[in-house]
Amino acid sequence: MLDFFTIFSKGGIVLWCFQGTGVTESFTGPVNALIRSVILQERSGNNSYTHDALSLKYKLDNEFELVFVVGFQKILTLTYVDKFIDDVQLHFRDRYKNELEQKGARTLLSSCFAFEDDFKMLLCEAEESSKARGPTSMRSFNASLKSQKTVKSMIETKGGDKGKEQGGKKNKNAKKEGKELHILIKSCLVVQGMQLSSMKGDLLAVDYESSEEEEEDVVEKVVVADTSKQIPKRGAYGGMFGMLKGLVGSKSLSQEDMEPVLDKMRDHLIAKNVAAEIASQLCDSVAKKLEGKVMGTFTTVASTVKGALQDSLVQILQPKRRVDILRDVLEARSQRRPFVITFCGVNGVGKSTNLAKISFWLIENGFTVLIAACDTFRAGAVEQLRTHQRRLNSLHPPQDDRGRPVVQLYEKGYGKDAAGIAMEAIAYARNQDFDVVLVDTAGRMQDNTPLMTALAKLIAVNMPDLVLFVGEALVGNEAVDQLVKFNQALADHSISDKPRLIDGIVLTKFDTIDDKVGAAISMTYITGQPIVFVGTGQTYNDLRSLNARAVVGALMKA
Numbered sequence: 001m002l003d004f005f006t007i008f009s010k011g012g013i014v015l016w017c018f019q020g021t022g023v024t025e026s027f028t029g030p031v032n033a034l035i036r037s038v039i040l041q042e043r044s045g046n047n048s049y050t051h052d053a054l055s056l057k058y059k060l061d062n063e064f065e066l067v068f069v070v071g072f073q074k075i076l077t078l079t080y081v082d083k084f085i086d087d088v089q090l091h092f093r094d095r096y097k098n099e100l101e102q103k104g105a106r107t108l109l110s111s112c113f114a115f116e117d118d119f120k121m122l123l124c125e126a127e128e129s130s131k132a133r134g135p136t137s138m139r140s141f142n143a144s145l146k147s148q149k150t151v152k153s154m155i156e157t158k159g160g161d162k163g164k165e166q167g168g169k170k171n172k173n174a175k176k177e178g179k180e181l182h183i184l185i186k187s188c189l190v191v192q193g194m195q196l197s198s199m200k201g202d203l204l205a206v207d208y209e210s211s212e213e214e215e216e217d218v219v220e221k222v223v224v225a226d227t228s229k230q231i232p233k234r235g236a237y238g239g240m241f242g243m244l245k246g247l248v249g250s251k252s253l254s255q256e257d258m259e260p261v262l263d264k265m266r267d268h269l270i271a272k273n274v275a276a277e278i279a280s281q282l283c284d285s286v287a288k289k290l291e292g293k294v295m296g297t298f299t300t301v302a303s304t305v306k307g308a309l310q311d312s313l314v315q316i317l318q319p320k321r322r323v324d325i326l327r328d329v330l331e332a333r334s335q336r337r338p339f340v341i342t343f344c345g346v347n348g349v350g351k352s353t354n355l356a357k358i359s360f361w362l363i364e365n366g367f368t369v370l371i372a373a374c375d376t377f378r379a380g381a382v383e384q385l386r387t388h389q390r391r392l393n394s395l396h397p398p399q400d401d402r403g404r405p406v407v408q409l410y411e412k413g414y415g416k417d418a419a420g421i422a423m424e425a426i427a428y429a430r431n432q433d434f435d436v437v438l439v440d441t442a443g444r445m446q447d448n449t450p451l452m453t454a455l456a457k458l459i460a461v462n463m464p465d466l467v468l469f470v471g472e473a474l475v476g477n478e479a480v481d482q483l484v485k486f487n488q489a490l491a492d493h494s495i496s497d498k499p500r501l502i503d504g505i506v507l508t509k510f511d512t513i514d515d516k517v518g519a520a521i522s523m524t525y526i527t528g529q530p531i532v533f534v535g536t537g538q539t540y541n542d543l544r545s546l547n548a549r550a551v552v553g554a555l556m557k558a
C-alpha cells in the first residue's frame with residue numbers, strides 16, 4: 001500500500017529506499033518538493049505534506065542527521081504510518097549505529113545498508129496490527145464531546161472574546177483616526193519643506209540599533225561561564241531565555257527539555273506581534289529540528305533553541321527569489337513595453353502613499369511613471385494621486401527633449417470599472433513609452449466578496465508583472481487572514497488555470513511599531529513571498545528594503 005519509503009542523510013545522500021510493488025512513478029519529484037518547500041523552509045512543524053495525489057510523512061532524526069520519508073496515495077487512510085515511521089527509524093538507527101556514528105559523507109557512501117528484509121518485516125507487522133484493530137465504529141452522539149457541552153457554552157459572548165474584541169477596537173480607532181486625518185493629511189503629506197535625499201540605486205535596508213542585543217549576548221556569555229562551574233546564580237537570567245540556562249552537558253535534546261523554553265519563546269513571538277498560529281508552528285518546527293540532537297558541552301538548551309529559532313526566522317525572511325525591480329523595468333523597456341505593478345490591500349494601509357514613494361524612487365532612477373487611478377470608489381482617491389503627481393513633477397523637472405513630465409496620472413474619475421481603466425492606462429503607457437505603470441486600487445476588506453472579485457478580475461485581465469500586497473506592520477493575527485483571503489480570492493476568481501497570486505509584500509508603517517516586527521514574519525511565512533518594500537514614514541524618502549538579520553535581531557530582543 002505504500003508507494004515508497006526512503007531514508008537519506010541531511011547532506012543529501014540517499015542511504016536506502018523502497019518502492020511499492022506496481023509503483024512505476026519516480027518519487028524524486030515529491031521528495032524534492034518536500035525538501036524544498038518544507039524542510040529547507042523551516043515549515044517542519046507538521047510532519048505531513050501533500051504533493052499532487054501523494055501524502056508524504058516524514059521524520060527527522062537530528063542525532064544522526066537523517067530524514068525518513070514515506071509516501072502513499074492521499075486517498076488511503078493509513079493509520080499505522082506514524083508508528084511505522086517511528087519503528088523504522090529506531091530499527092535503522094540500532095542496526096547501523098556504528099556506520100552512522102562515523103558520520104562523514106565518505107563513510108555513508110561506502111556503507112551498505114541492506115535493510116530490505118527488516119523493512120518488510122516491520123511493514124508486515126504494522127499492516128497486521130492495523131488490521132487486527134479493525135475498522136472503528138462511528139461514535140454515537142451521547143458518546144461525543146459535543147453532548148457534554150451546554151448550549152450556553154456554545155454561544156459566543158462578547159466578554160468571552162475580549163482579546164479579539166479589543167484588538168478590533170484598537171484597529172477601528174486607528175482606522176477612524178486615519179480617516180479623520182484623511183483628506184487633510186493625505187493631500188499635504190510629504191514634501192512639507194523636508195529635505196529629500198537622493199534615492200538612486202537599490203534601496204537602503206531597514207536597520208536597528210543592536211546595543212540591547214549585544215547586552216543580552218553578554219549576559220548569556222556570563223551565564224555559560226557560570227554554569228561551567230555549576231553554580232548557577234538564581235534570578236540572574238532575565239528575559240525569555242532565562243529559563244533552563246543552567247542545563248549544560250553533552251546530552252541529546254528531548255521534547256521535555258525544550259518544552260519550557262519553547263513555551264516562553266512562543267509567548268515572546270506573540271508579544272512581538274507574530275500571529276499566534278504561526279508562532280506555534282515555528283516553535284514546533286524548531287522542536288522537530290532539534291529533537292535528539294546532541295548538544296556540545298557548555299551549551300545550554302536555551303542557547304541551542306535560540307540559535308535554531310534565529311536561523312529559522314532568518315531563513316523565512318530571506319527572499320526565496322530576488323525581486324529586482326530596477327533590472328526588470330530595464331528588461332521590459334528593452335522589449336518596448338511598460339512594467340506594470342498593481343497594489344492591493346485593505347483600506348487605509350498606505351497603498352497610495354507607498355505607490356507615490358515608489359514612483360519617487362523609480363523617477364530618481366531615471367524611469368518615467370504612469371500612475372493609473374483605479375481606485376474609483378473612495379472619494380478623494382483620484383485627487384490624492386493628482387497631488388502626488390504634481391509634487392513629484394515639481395521635484396523632477398522634465399528631462400527629455402519633448403519636455404514631457406516624468407510622472408503622469410491616468411484617470412477616468414469615479415464609479416467606472418477599474419479593470420477597464422487599468423487596461424486603457426497600460427495601452428496608453430505602451431503608446432507613450434512610459435517605463436512603468438503603477439496601478440492604485442481601492443482598499444477592500446478581505447471578506448467583501450464583490451470587491452474581491454473585482455480585484456481578481458483586474459489582475460486576471462491585465463496580467464501585471466508584479467502584484468504587491470500592501471499590509472500594515474501593525475497587524476498581528478489579522479495579517480494571516482488578510483493574506484490567505486486575498487490569495488484565495490485571486491485564485492477563485494481567476495479565469496486561467498494558473499492564477500496570478502500575490503508576488504510580494506509592501507510592509508507599511510514600520511516606523512510606528514518599535515520592535516514589534518512580527519507581522520514581517522507572519523506575512524512572509526504565510527505567502528512564501530518576499531517583502532519587497534518597507535514603508536518607514538510619510539515622506540518620499542521613507543522607503544526601505546528589508547534587512548532580515550536586523551528584523552530578526554529586533555524580534556529576539558528581550
Ligand SMILES: Nc1nc2c(ncn2[C@@H]2O[C@H](COP(=O)(O)OP(=O)(O)OP(=O)(O)O)[C@@H](O)[C@H]2O)c(=O)[nH]1
Pocket residue numbers: 178181182185186189345346347348349350351352353354375378381441442443444508509510511512534535536537538542
Ligand atoms: N507612519 C507612517 N504612515 C504611513 C505610512 N504609509 C502610509 N502612511 C499613512 O497612512 C495613511 C493612509 O495612507 P493611504 O496611502 O491613503 O492608504 P490607502 O491604503 O491608499 O487607503 P485607501 O485608499 O483608503 O484604501 C496616510 O495618512 C499615510 O500618510 C508609513 O510607512 N508610515
Ligand SMILES: [Mg+2]
Pocket residue numbers: 351352353375381440441442443
Ligand atoms: Mg488609496
